[in-house]
Amino acid sequence: MRVSTKGRYAVTAIMDLYVHGLEGPVTLADISERQHLSLSYLEQLFARMRRHDLVQGTRGPGGGYRLARPADSISVADVIIAVDEPVDATQCQGREDCDAGERCLTHDLWSELSGQLQDFLDDITLAELGEQPSLNRLFPDTDHHLSPPGAPGRA
Incomplete structure (x- = not known):
């Protein structure tokens, strides 16, 4: 099982x-x-994220997108779900018809894995991802974390 390309691109x-x-x-x-992502693909992803109130757009000169909510209130799961990518390890998408219309022997295992993966992604916010040392190394000229001013964890 893996998160789809659409979900990974949306998080990126x-x-x-x-x-x-x-x-x-x-x-x-x-x-x-x-x-290195297609502009038209980004437009589709951002339209979905905008409908889920994760981002907001500003038109005109100097316009673009910004987060619609604080980064510490947006989880990775929120982003993946916004682009219509369920976190599901079952073959049946939870319908319990995975073995020729019947529940397969290992359905509960895959269903529990899906729940744990959902919980894991739900517990990680954009702000927490921004605090990772690997991201801060991308911006060596700054002596602060990526958190916005006044946010907890910002130096």
Whole structure:
């Protein structure tokens, strides 16, 4: 089992927005260039994330996207679910018809794994991802964490 490309790209794109959005709105063209993702694909992902109130857009010169809520209130699971990617390890998407219309012998195992994966991703926020040393190494010219001013954990 793995998280789909759509889910991984959405998390990558919103993290780019978080990292680069501290100074103001970020354009999808900039995210596309930095992350090597298709602009049209980003437009689709951001439309879905906007409908789930994860991001908000500003039109016009100087416009772009920013987070709609504080980074510590947006979980990785929120992002994946917003782009219609359920976290599900079962073959039947939870319908219990995995073995020729019947429940398979290992359904409970895969269902429990799905729940644990959902809980794991739900417990990780964008702010927590921003505190990872690997992300802060990408910005060596700063002596602070990626958290916005006044946020807990910012030096």
